[in-house]
Amino acid sequence: MGVMEIISVIFILVGVLFMLLAAIGLIRFPDFYIRNSASTKAAILGLGMILLGTGLYYNRVLIFTELLAIFLFIFLINPLTSHIVARAAFKTKVPFWKKTNLDDIKNLEQEGKEEKKDS
C-alpha cells in the first residue's frame, strides 16, 4: 500500500461519510426546504472528495480530466437545480416547518403586491 493509495483512501472514506450524512439529513430533517439545503451541500462536498480520491489512485492526466469534468458539472448544476426546485416548491405552496420564521417572506410578498399595483 503506497503513499498515494493511503491518501486516496482517506479522501474516499471522508467523502463517503459526507454522502452518508447527506442521506441521513434527507431522511431526518422535518421540512422540504431544510432537507434540500442539507442534501445539496453535503452531496457536493462528498462527491468532490470521492472523485479526488479516485483521481489520486489512478494518477493519470486523462482520468483527471474526466473526473474534473464530472466534478464541474456537479458543482455547477447541483446548486442550480436545488434553487429551481426550491423556487417551484415555494410557488406551489409546499408547507413550511412550524418553527420557521416567516416574517421576511411575508414582507417580500407584500412588496410584490405593491409593485403590481404601481405598474
Added chain:
Amino acid sequence: MSIYFILLSVAIGILFVGLLLTMIRFILGPSLPDRIISLDLLSSILIGILALYSIVSGVDSTLEVALVLSLVTFLGTMIFANYLLEKKKK
C-alpha cells in the same frame, strides 16, 4: 486482496446504506419536490458508487458512464421543476 480494496468495499457498502435511506425518503416523501431532490441525491450517490467501482473492477470506462449520468440527471431535475411550475399555472 490488499487492505486498500477491503477499505474500498467498506466505502461502497456505506454508500449503499445512503442509497437505501434516500430510497426510503423517495417512497415516503410527503410532497413531489421531496421526491425530486431525493432523485437528485440518488444520482449523486450512484456517481460515487460508479467511481469507486471503477477502481475495484479495474475498468476505466465506468467513469464515462458517471459523466453521462451527471448530465442526464440535470435534464431530469430541470424538467420535473418545470412540470411543477406548469401544473401550478393550470
